[in-house]
Amino acid sequence: MALAIVFALLAATGWGTSAIFVRLGLQNISSTTGTALSLATGTLLIGAIAFAVHGPGEFALSFTAIGWIALLGLLNYLLGRFLNFNSIRLAGVSRAAPLLAAAPLVAVTLGVLVGGETLEPLIALGTLIIVAGVVLIVTAPEQR
Amino acid sequence: MHATILGRLNSKPIALGMVLAIMAATAYGSSQFLARQIVTEHAPPLVVATVALFVGFILLTALANKNIVEDRHAPRKAFLFLVLSGIAASSGVAFNYSALSLAPVVVVAPVSSVSPLISLSLAHFFLQQLERITLRIWIGAFLVVGGVVLVTLGSAG
Numbered sequence A: 001m002a003l004a005i006v007f008a009l010l011a012a013t014g015w016g017t018s019a020i021f022v023r024l025g026l027q028n029i030s031s032t033t034g035t036a037l038s039l040a041t042g043t044l045l046i047g048a049i050a051f052a053v054h055g056p057g058e059f060a061l062s063f064t065a066i067g068w069i070a071l072l073g074l075l076n077y078l079l080g081r082f083l084n085f086n087s088i089r090l091a092g093v094s095r096a097a098p099l100l101a102a103a104p105l106v107a108v109t110l111g112v113l114v115g116g117e118t119l120e121p122l123i124a125l126g127t128l129i130i131v132a133g134v135v136l137i138v139t140a141p142e143q144r
Numbered sequence B: 001m002h003a004t005i006l007g008r009l010n011s012k013p014i015a016l017g018m019v020l021a022i023m024a025a026t027a028y029g030s031s032q033f034l035a036r037q038i039v040t041e042h043a044p045p046l047v048v049a050t051v052a053l054f055v056g057f058i059l060l061t062a063l064a065n066k067n068i069v070e071d072r073h074a075p076r077k078a079f080l081f082l083v084l085s086g087i088a089a090s091s092g093v094a095f096n097y098s099a100l101s102l103a104p105v106v107v108v109a110p111v112s113s114v115s116p117l118i119s120l121s122l123a124h125f126f127l128q129q130l131e132r133i134t135l136r137i138w139i140g141a142f143l144v145v146g147g148v149v150l151v152t153l154g155s156a157g
Helices: A002-025 A031-054 A064-093 A093-100 A105-113 A122-138 B002-010 B013-041 B044-072 B076-104 B103-113 B115-126 B136-154
Strands: none
Touching: A002 A031, A002 A064, A002 A093, A002 B103, A002 B115, A031 A064, A031 B044, A031 B076, A064 A093, A064 B013, A064 B044, A093 A122, A093 B013, A093 B115, A093 B136, A105 A122, A105 B002, A105 B013, A105 B103, A105 B136, A122 B136, B013 B044, B013 B076, B013 B103, B044 B076, B076 B103, B103 B136, B115 B136
């Protein structure tokens, strides 16, 4: 469990750092090119590590697995990252990044609706706080 | 009515950007739930990350190849920043999938949700000429993250 938390923190650090580079890079390049370049770089880097760690045998996936992973790629990288980059380009890191933080709320909601979990009081309270935070950010005066 | 809404959004790029951020959050959240199922039932996290990244790259390139050709004369520094962005973001994905293979979403999600605080901290130091982060935005960011932590902790109860 401790290792999972360490990995999650490293994930947060990677994503948080990426947003800054995106903001700097998209001043001169379109978001579609930026997203494609980002995905190409990631595929090469993570693919090389995956091959080194697991070997080519682990890439012999079933059709079911390929189908689900393709859906994941569509959701996360085509839609998610493309919308992410455009949101940062238009609204800036300071407004886009906190709103992107609501992603886990969607994951938890799916857990409740699809996984059959009940709505606990903490969940309701957390939802209200999220809404308050979003309202604060959305209604902040523009400053550049 | 649809054209009126789009027209109003296009005239307010920041508002449009925030709408896109919420849409991206929806896509990311759905994919995190899906990723948990895949890495626990079908393939190792790094393999899933590689194949998913490749699928996303192929789909996006097929849809946006004209833009890619037009941007080939952009400054080298811009390309460098986006390569660095890809390295950082994809490393984040690999670490996130690895975390999801070891623990449930309700444990991983609140911890990984602190990424906007890291973004804001780095933006404060490195992007001062492009953006100004007010106290109000800081408070809003902390509220969003705090709320997400409460929600995910509550779902674990």
